[in-house]
Amino acid sequence: xxxxxxxxxxxxxxxxGDNPQQKIRKYSLNLKLLCYITYxxxxxxxxxxxxxxxxxxxxxxxxxxITRKLLYNAVYKYSKYINWDVLDFWCWEKPYKNxxxxxxxxxxxxxxxxxxxxxxxxxxxxxxKKIPIEDETFDSFICTEVLEHVFNxxxxxxxxxxVIKKWGKWIITIPFFVWEHExxxxxxxxxYFWIEDILKRNGFKIIKHERLWSSYLTLLxxxxxxxxxxxxxxxxxxxxxxxxxxxxxxxxxxVINALSLLNFSKNQTIYLNNFLLVEKI
Numbered sequence: 001x002x003x004x005x006x007x008x009x010x011x012x013x014x015x016x017g018d019n020p021q022q023k024i025r026k027y028s029l030n031l032k033l034l035c036y037i038t039y040x041x042x043x044x045x046x047x048x049x050x051x052x053x054x055x056x057x058x059x060x061x062x063x064x065x066i067t068r069k070l071l072y073n074a075v076y077k078y079s080k081y082i083n084w085d086v087l088d089f090w091c092w093e094k095p096y097k098n099x100x101x102x103x104x105x106x107x108x109x110x111x112x113x114x115x116x117x118x119x120x121x122x123x124x125x126x127x128x129k130k131i132p133i134e135d136e137t138f139d140s141f142i143c144t145e146v147l148e149h150v151f152n153x154x155x156x157x158x159x160x161x162x163v164i165k166k167w168g169k170w171i172i173t174i175p176f177f178v179w180e181h182e183x184x185x186x187x188x189x190x191x192y193f194w195i196e197d198i199l200k201r202n203g204f205k206i207i208k209h210e211r212l213w214s215s216y217l218t219l220l221x222x223x224x225x226x227x228x229x230x231x232x233x234x235x236x237x238x239x240x241x242x243x244x245x246x247x248x249x250x251x252x253x254x255v256i257n258a259l260s261l262l263n264f265s266k267n268q269t270i271y272l273n274n275f276l277l278v279e280k281i
Contacts (some may be wrong), residue, residue, distance in 0.1 A: 006231060088106065141160060173274065220256045
């Protein structure tokens, strides 16, 4: 009988012989791809795991891999601007913390967050109105995939502007072309131009603003997402999910990654995310 250990990346081969005691032999295999595919065939509970660092497992198992990889690459590219005293605003599970060189890292989350935060090391809770931090305390600020969940965005931006030091840097990501999520706390989709306007009106200078991905690749990613949602919400999900993965989702995901290397499309009227690096002035 063969089982496997995902963390160690090896198969456990259980040999049963005449001896009543079971002898276990471990064959370390460097074929992690085979290991992950075997795991897909045996279980599905890891499919929604937010795996930002282990890109092979994320590529194979996470239906939202493309979006997460884009965000990770963008934050990594500009991570050198986030340093010293850093405030992580409502970024669930602090997925980018290891990218920054910081002296102090504080995590703020919403007081009545819809996430299960009982096992998270949240430092400060925010009531949606006033961040309980003194003026101009932090050198840097990180806020990813959050502002679409904020109803009173002007009030929130004024509070963020208040707690950042002058010339302090802020990394923001905001989804644009994406399905409703975290319902019913999904309030808005902001265009490229609206985002720049409201940030400037609240005392921020735009250093860098990028649309993440071109139209045709965005539509391919959404195609994966939509069909995944349909299949997962169907009564037959437990019977068809393996077939759906290998026949449709994995091949499309491979095609998307191959096309992303070419990057020959200049059309960015449809895109997945906004990425911004801004500065308080």
